[in-house]
Amino acid sequence: MENKVAPGGxxxxxxxxxxxxxxxxxxxxxPDVVDIRKLYAEADVFTYDxxxxxxxxxxxxxTYIDGDAGILLYRGYPIDELAENSSFLEVCxxxxxxxLPTATQFAEFERTITYxxxxxxxxxxxxxxxxxxxxxxxxxxxxxxxxxAFYHDSTNVHDEKQRQISAHRxxxxxxxxxxxxxxxxxxxxxxxxxxxxxxxxxFLRMCFAVPAEDYKVNQVLAKAMxxxxxxxxxxxxxxxxxxxxxxxxxxxxxxxxxxxxIACLWGPSHGGANEEALNMLKEIGTVDRIPExxxxxxxxxxxxxxxxHRVYKNYDPRAKVMQKTCxxxxxxxxxxxEPLLQVAMELERIALxxxxxxxxxxxxxxxxxxxxxxxAMGFPSEMFTVLFALARTVGWIAQWKEMIEDPSQKIGRxxxxxxxxxxxxxxxxxxx
Numbered sequence: 060m061e062n063k064v065a066p067g068g069x070x071x072x073x074x075x076x077x078x079x080x081x082x083x084x085x086x087x088x089x090p091d092v093v094d095i096r097k098l099y100a101e102a103d104v105f106t107y108d109x110x111x112x113x114x115x116x117x118x119x120x121x122t123y124i125d126g127d128a129g130i131l132l133y134r135g136y137p138i139d140e141l142a143e144n145s146s147f148l149e150v151c152x153x154x155x156x157x158x159l160p161t162a163t164q165f166a167e168f169e170r171t172i173t174y175x176x177x178x179x180x181x182x183x184x185x186x187x188x189x190x191x192x193x194x195x196x197x198x199x200x201x202x203x204x205x206x207x208a209f210y211h212d213s214t215n216v217h218d219e220k221q222r223q224i225s226a227h228r229x230x231x232x233x234x235x236x237x238x239x240x241x242x243x244x245x246x247x248x249x250x251x252x253x254x255x256x257x258x259x260x261x262f263l264r265m266c267f268a269v270p271a272e273d274y275k276v277n278q279v280l281a282k283a284m285x286x287x288x289x290x291x292x293x294x295x296x297x298x299x300x301x302x303x304x305x306x307x308x309x310x311x312x313x314x315x316x317x318x319x320x321i322a323c324l325w326g327p328s329h330g331g332a333n334e335e336a337l338n339m340l341k342e343i344g345t346v347d348r349i350p351e352x353x354x355x356x357x358x359x360x361x362x363x364x365x366x367x368h369r370v371y372k373n374y375d376p377r378a379k380v381m382q383k384t385c386x387x388x389x390x391x392x393x394x395x396x397e398p399l400l401q402v403a404m405e406l407e408r409i410a411l412x413x414x415x416x417x418x419x420x421x422x423x424x425x426x427x428x429x430x431x432x433x434x435a436m437g438f439p440s441e442m443f444t445v446l447f448a449l450a451r452t453v454g455w456i457a458q459w460k461e462m463i464e465d466p467s468q469k470i471g472r473x474x475x476x477x478x479x480x481x482x483x484x485x486x487x488x489x490x491x
Contacts, residue, residue, distance in 0.1 A: 067091050074102045088123060105474040117304065118465065121154060121457050122295045129373030133293060134158070142380045147288040147450075148172060148258050151230055154293055154457040175231030176252040176261065178239075179209045186243050195240040195445045196325045202236050203229075204318035214312035216463055225313045226456045234258065237449045238265035241442055259284040262449075267437060279391035280436055283384045287432070290377045290425060291447055293454025295370075299323040299330070303455045304462045305471040313459060320455045321448045330444040336365030337430030337440055340399045340406075349405055357415055365427030366410055367420065377425040385428040388435055399431050 067085035070093045071078065079102045082094040092115050095106055108114045123132040131138040134153050141150055145159075152160045152168050160168060185205055189198050206228070207214050213225040239249050242265075250265045260276040263284060268274035294300070303320040307313070324330035339362075343352050355361035368375055389395050407423050410416040433443055462468055 072098075072102070074104055077102050086118075089125070099474075105476075107476055111301070116296055116301060116471075117462065118467070119296070119458070119461060120157065121461060122293045122454070124295050124370055126368070126370040126372050129371055129376050131294075131376050138290065138376050139380050142286045142289045142377075145289065146258075147285045147292070150289050150292055151453045154453050155226060155460065171227050172231045172258070173254050175228050176235050176254075178232055178235050182209055183239070183249060186239055186249075189243065191243070191246065193244070195237075195244055195442055196321070196448070198240040198243065199236065199445055199448055200318055200322050200325070202240070203233075203321055204315055206232070207312050207314040210314070214314065216307070216310055216312065222313070222460060222463065226460065229313070229317055229456060230453050233449045233452045234262040235265060237442075237445050238262060240445060241266050241438075244439075244441070257281065257285075259288065263436075277391060279387055283388045283432065283436070286380060286384050287429060287446065288450040290380060290429075291450035293451070293457065296458075297329070298326070299451065300455060300458050303459050307459045307462050308468060308471045310470075313456065316459055317452060317455050320451070324448050324451065325444060330447045332364065332424075333426035333430040333433070333447070334440045334443045336426045337399070337434060337443075339364040340402050340431070343402050343406070345398065346401055346405050349402065349409065353406075353409055353413070363410070363416075363421060365430070366416070366423055368422075368424045371422070371424065372420045374422045375424040378423045378427060381425050381428040381432065382423075385432045385435075388432050392435055394435050397431070397435065399434075403427065403431060 067083040070081045070083055072081060073079075079098065081098065084092045084094050086092070099105060106114070121134065123135075124130065133141060133150060134157055136153070136159075141153075145153075148169055149160060149165060151172075152165060182202075182205070185202060186198065189201070210225070210228055213221045213228060215221045235252055242249050247269060250268045252261045252265060256264060256276070259281045263276050263281055264274055296304075299320040302323040303316045306316040306319040311319075327335060343349060352361055356363045385400070386395075389397055389400055394400075407427070410421060410423065430440070430443060433446065434440065438446065
């Protein structure tokens with residue numbers, strides 16, 4: 060990775076009787092950054108930033124977010140343009156390599172991914188070790204971590220060729236693993252991938268086909284699934300991505316790093332938000348109960364799920380695409396009058412016009428509509444985060460790869476503000 064930050068002046072900090080000069084760095088866009096790497100050495104102090112909300116942990120060329128303006132760019136391309144005009148595999152290539160592929164490059168990449176979708180036959184036995192009622196995300200964490208035991212020929216992080224192979228394997232095999240986690244949970248036989256099908260088509264077939272009858276992929280649903288994957292492919296330095304980078308900074312193999320990211324994503328404050336949004340709509344139930352619920356939100360008796368975002372202080376750009384996709388899916392399935400959609404539309408209308416929500420910038424985010432869409436497609440709510448992990452895998456890999464290839468990369472080692480006891484002497488148990 061070629062470092063591209065530029066000097067942007069100097070910040071002066073006075074700490075007691077010490078005057079410290081800190082370089083100011085400029086990226087290609089976004090806020091300037093104060094470089095504090097030498098602050099401890101020169102002034103004997105740390106910075107304090109719980110959640111790292113004001114700290115840049117790395118230099119990256121992959122994803123850019125402007126939360127105030129509602130902008131999300133993959134390698135400079137707006138998310139809505141990619142969702143409307145591209146495909147998930149093309150976006151995968153873009154995130155991994157930095158540029159959109161030529162026709163020849165894409166054909167080769169697509170073929171490579173397609174022919175890596177099979178799992179080692181012994182790997183299927185691994186699923187049998189889980190309880191039948193295991194959460195699919197528990198299976199995902201274990202299964203992805205176990206890939207390193209089956210594909211140890213691509214775990215050397217210092218070998219560029221092995222890094223590429225492991226990246227291809229995870230992008231290709233994640234739908235197969237996710238579909239098996241789903242099939243195992245519902246007690247149905249596993250379905251093998253077919254090489255003549257596209258990425259999203261294959262995934263839907265592996266999830267919903269059964270031996271008793273032929274399965275034909277609904278192209279509206281396949282297109283919707285592809286868009287959902289694109290919308291979730293990367294999101295800058297969020298909790299799970301930071302987890303992948305932190306794990307990778309130790310030199311851990313890529314399969315272990317992605318498993319760590321999946322474990323982090325499982326948290327309800329991160330990947331579980333769409334499930335919570337769907338549960339909220341179910342709790343409201345009907346349009347006539349919305350005023351009561353909205354008042355409950357204002358009185359802080361209820362939480363408004365699927366609105367607002369840690370980063371976006373404007374309309375989530377992914378939500379606009381997801382809203383349109385949601386309507387297309389419900390139309391294709393004959394569920395246009397779906398009660399949950401009616402509740403969602405009215406709740407969105409109120410939230411976008413009510414001063415209480417407008418002043419607090421509680422705009423709908425992607426989770427608001429994705430839960431309804433995935434539920435209509437036939438996925439139970441416990442699979443929502445699995446689909447998120449499937450899509451985010453390429454972002455995690457791209458971020459991990461960038462971190463490994465960054466010459467300034469160091470093992471992650473955050474500092475702390477220690478507030479425990481100062482040094483004291485041990486007291487024998489009979490004298491306490």
